[in-house]
Amino acid sequence: MKAINPLVVIVAALGAELGCVFIVFLIGVDMSTTFSVVSPVDGQVLAEYGYASGEDIRQALEASQQVALTWQNTPLAQRKVLVGQAIDWLVSQRDRIAEAIAQQIGRPIAQAAGEVRGLEERARHMIAIADEALADNYPAPKEGFTRFLRREPLGTVLVLAPWNYPFLTAINTIVPALVAGNRVILKHSSQVPLVAKIFDEAFKAAGLPNGVFQVLHMTHDDTLALIGSEGIDFVAFTGSVEGGRTVQRAAAERFIGLGLELGGKDPAYVRADADLNNAVENLVDGAFFNSGQSCCGVERIYVHASLYDDFVAQFVELTKGYRFGNPMDANTNLGPMVRARAADFVRQQIADAVAAGAKTLIPAGHFTHDAPGTAYLAPQVLVDVDHRMRLMTEESFGPVIGIMPVSGDEEALRLMNDSDFGLTASIWTTDADAAMALADQIETGTVFMNRCDYLDPALAWTGVKDTGRGVSLSALGYAQLTRVKSIHFRTA
Incomplete structure (x- = not known):
């Protein structure tokens, strides 16, 4: 001391x-x-x-x-x-x-x-x-x-x-x-x-x-x-x-x-009319870029039930394609977290969620550089999650994401606002009017449509609640x- x-x-x-x-x-x-x-x-x-x-x-x-x-x-x-x-x-x-x-x-x-x-x-x-x-x-x-x-x-x-x-x-x-x-x-x-x-x-x-x-x-x-x-x-x-x-x-x-x-616990909502491929590609990047250590990184995703299975399958497949390893290697596109104790914090969130009924979709051993006790934490995707779990309410700041199905806008809005934080939120849809109606009700500093994890210097960067x-x-x-x-x- x-x-x-x-x-x-x-x-x-x-x-x-x-x-x-x-x-x-x-x-x-x-x-x-x-x-x-x-x-x-x-x-x-x-x-x-x-x-x-x-x-x-x-x-x-x-x-x-x-x-x-x-x-x-x-x-x-x-x-x-x-x-x-x-x-x-x-x-x-x-x-x-x-x-x-x-x-x-x-x-x-x-x-x-x-x-x-x-x-x-x-x-x-x-x-x-x-x-x-x-x-x-x-x-x-x-x-x-x-x-x-x-x-x-x-x-x-x-x-x-x-x-x-x-x-x-x-x-x-x-x-x-x-x-x-x-x-x-x-x-x-x-x-x-x-x-x-x-x-x-x-x-x-x-x-x-x-x-x-x-x-x-x-x-x-x-x-x-x-x-x-x-x-x-x-x-x-x-x-x-x-x-x-x-x-x-x-x-x-x-x-x-x-x-x-x-802090932040930024949500994404994929509506039934979303461009699925575009949503998956951008949300994988939004969740895992910089090993998830982004203030406005995506930390929880809500997907309309009609797209849920396809979204999860594509999300997992794209995640498995990361080249995870030594960041000094030019071929690597996902490196370690900043320190071992930060990685251990996320590992514990995952373990707690699994103990409460969640399911991990990236098999152990898929990423060979994953090493418990070190800063090297491979990306992980969890389903069967809910807001009783720390993973869905507490800032993770790491390469992990929980994905939940929702019945529609009303349920998605309730879950997006069920947070102590409010930095950004993203809506994935082809209906700009619907997105604006949601944007007016989401408790956050920035609302994106069909993009995420980005800061436009012409707009104010601000937040609400504990953000x-x-x-x-x-x-x-x-x-x-x-x-x-x-x-x-x-x-x-």
């Missing part, structure tokens, strides 16, 4: 730009000064990194404050250019990024470079819409007055990013935050420090002023202390529900914004990362 020393109060007198305001924050001193990255590929230690000290954190906050006015007063056009140059640099590192992802989280190297395409799509879109999203907003003219609303940056944005899509999830906040004139401190998951390093190199190569973008590897305690300090003005967290609650508690005494993207709160991407993503100032001048 880690030994934690008593909290140490660090008082930093920041520069003249703040009028010599004193910022006080608490840093929990953790006796652990380093952390190791264990690769799921072979269970070996990939690298060891040092945690930031209290002095490192103090200096990062001071650097962020010192550059505040410089960066905020940099014209928007120039901020866009500089951030765009960082994206250019990242795109040029496609092969390096693919290797870093494969080594650190186990996604097949043949697929890992695809994250760069998504990163670029999101970043370019957010840069392109910045002028409109950040433009002054004028109400109807009123004689004798000049009136408008202006968006201003919040200050220092702390991005707490996860490991599963380490570039995509981080870029959702980093790009609009910087373009809007904020400074960013990135605390990435300790599973992917190489990603944080690559981000740091990108913004340095782009020529951003010192202190505008910084990376800190911090202990859990120091991260929470930083959230509660006066140096942070917004926190963007992607992670577990309990992690979100912890972040919220840490910020409870402060009036700052939080973006919390938490969290806040918005990223789209013009609304800029609204979350800025504050509004009203200008009200009498001119006559």
Whole structure:
């Protein structure tokens, strides 16, 4: 168990730009000064990194404050250019990024470079819409007055990013935050420090002023202390529900914004009129891509009884065709989970479901690399499942899916909404009107028709229930990362 020393109060007198305001924050001193990255590929230690000290954190906050006015007063056009140059640099590192992802989280190297395409799509879109999203907003003219609303940056944005899509999830906040004139401190998951390093190199190569973008590897305690300090003005967290609650508690005494993207148990409904082949192909991919470790991955499927048997048969056949194994092999298209204990969690969900009457359809031994006690967990399909089973209600975040027959829209809607989560849901049908009628009633942040497991940067990425709160991407993503100032001048 880690030994934690008593909290140490660090008082930093920041520069003249703040009028010599004193910022006080608490840093929990953790006796652990380093952390190791264990690769799921072979269970070996990939690298060891040092945690930031209290002095490192103090200096990062001071650097962020010192550059505040410089960066905020940099014209928007120039901020866009500089951030765009960082994206250019990242795109040029496609092969390096693919290797870093494969080594650190186990996604097949043949697929890992695809994250760069998504990163670029999101970043370019957010840069392109910045002028409109950040433009002054004028109400109807009123004689004798000049009136408008202006968006201003919040200050220092702390991005707490996860490991599963380490570039995509981080870029959702980093790009609009910087373009809007904020400074960013990135605390990435300790599973992917190489990603944080690559981000740091990108913004340095782009020529951003010192202190505008910084990376800190911090202990859990120091991260929470930083959230509660006066140096942070917004926190963007992607992670577990309990992690979100912890972040919220840490910020409870402060009036700052939080973006919390938490758990999911995303459902799919295959209607009687669906294109069966299209639904099967996309839902297999939606369930198992990245070994099921996707925030918006499909975790439960409801199929109209008239299609159920054919759907299940085709789904199982396609699943059996995966090339499961070492992610560094270019022929592999399904790799290990991120760590052994995550795989063991899913194994236990499966075992509990089977004990309660569920049936597994992928025979033991079909995938030779499946190895109990390791991160290598082969995909599994279960039937005869119901909502009494953890498998159908508790987030799995792994390569497993439960499939249930339903009698029609009413039953499907009830089951889709029977969840503590609400990130995305997908409807598979040729009837757009029926899909819209269902979409109006599904309790979720995004409703897809005939696609799944995708994020469109032009649309708001948000959720309901225990999936969290806040918005990223789209013009609304800029609204979350800025504050509004009203200008009200009498001119006559």
